[in-house]
Amino acid sequence: TYVCLTRSLVLLASITWEEKKYEDGVKWRFLEHNGPYFPPDYQPLPDNVHFYYDGKKVKLSLAAEEVALFFAQMLDHEYTTKKVFRENYFKDWRKEMTHEERSLIKNLDKCDFGEIHAMHKAKVEARKNMTKEEKLAVKEANQKIVDEYGFCLLDHHKERIGNFKIEPPGLFRGRGEHPKQGMLKKRIQPEDVIINCKASIPVPPAGHHWKEVRHDNTVTWLASWTENIQGSIKYIMLNANSKLKGEKDWEKYEVARKLKSCVDDIRNQYHQDLKSKQMGTRQRAVALYFIDKLALRAGNEKEEGETADTVGCCSLRVEHITLHEQLDGSECVVEFDFLGKDSIRYYNKVPVIRKVFKNLKLFMENKQPGDDLFDRLNTNMLNKHLSSLMPGLTAKVFRTYNASITLQQQLKELTNKSDNVAEKLLSYNRANRAVAILCNHQRAPPKTFDQSMANLQAKIDARKEHLALAKTELKQAKKEAKAKAVKRCEEQLLKMEVQATDREENKQIALGTSKLNYLDPRISVAWSKNVEVPVEKIYNKSQRDKFAWAIDMTEADFEF
């Protein structure tokens, strides 16, 4: 089946993109670009802005001053009140100081960044108050940078680069309780950057040279550097609308569709494995049950102390679940409470089958809260097993598959042909929302949520009044024009009410992530054709660019 899948992918790709694929691992033949764009040099503080230590004016060296500004800029943020943030910051800041500065400045609490902070706020304010002409000039300058650095030539296609700018220096802001928050993220020099290309080599900034120039066409990145916080590599890569990324995206959904055809067998298999004599096999089966049913992430191990304490399926600990024989009228309920990716809380009470429940009890026996739930399992073993069941199958494919199949089912269930466009879009959003909830894609409620909800309600009330009035007028006049006015008014009212419902239901849900990363766009395109809703209503410009391949190839009868 593997050969068959590969062949069909290659075949379909060649039809779609009208170009043959390269041999094993080769991603391109020709690659030309201008290198990354570097952030501007540090501009020293004006003479009338001072830093004070212990009440006394202190003129800082350039390097120390730049890092002081990073802190001053964040002073309104809660970060700067956190102990870990402040300690990390102060330690790293001191490294940038001269001998004299270091021997003087020994306590962050005695540092007064007030004037620097005020200067920063004034700058932000001034930028907001720029004239139209000034704003236009800034826009044009930015466009010039995009024109020069934002594109590359890859195999005769001019492609947009996704992130062509080197990340500027600043203070590291991790998510959640990150042990490294506040550390200094250093300025990247051309000497730190590896260039990947074929053809003409980009010219480094004057007086500088690249760390290395290589010609590796088995990878897709144009430039890379190593960041100093985690020691990980950062890449400059193509935009999502590029041919390279589009093909990869398409392949991802084809693998998920392949899973659809064998998911029943795989489910039967792990149900059998729940009774295995091997503890490892049972743990694998329970983990798979969670991954499939709840769309949990795989849960790779993480280095302790390097990142926030978050987990996925395989890294769940005993303290993250509570077992209830009975709860809210259901039997065998597992209560999940843990921090997942980006320290987003996963909280869910799930009735499970008895075999899973009994296994969980067994796995938790004689363990401490901090012990691994699945002590005989890791993502590597899980993925090895999965790839033996189906080529290309890994834990994350289940998320893609379950997200896409859920969207398709929900759209079928919720959409009525006779609805108007606003109602159809509400159904679409609700289907999308079902997926976002499954995948636990949350957002902080917008700061002005309650206010804007109240405003909308006031508008609805006003419209209702207006409608009543228009109806009275119609009765009296029975004029063609009045009838039209009533009809228009009713439509507007319905539209607003639908909008209010949609917004309320979406308070803490983020739809974008699933739309962009988990939902096969062909499902949405086919739906839009079927129910005659223009695709522009569900995808904005950049989404249409990213999913151009799907918009091109999808017929109304497409089935995931």
Next chain:
DNA sequence: CCCGCCACTTAGGAGGTGTATT
């Protein structure tokens, strides 16, 4: 089998932009 390294996808928030409303 384990570890470290690498390449790539997935993620939420900040802040800018454009549009509707007053």
Next chain:
DNA sequence: AATACACCTCCTAAGTGGCGGG
């Protein structure tokens, strides 16, 4: 023209998973 707010783009952190070497 001013204001409010919804939507979008950018940013970069935080995941997944493959590979090679000991």
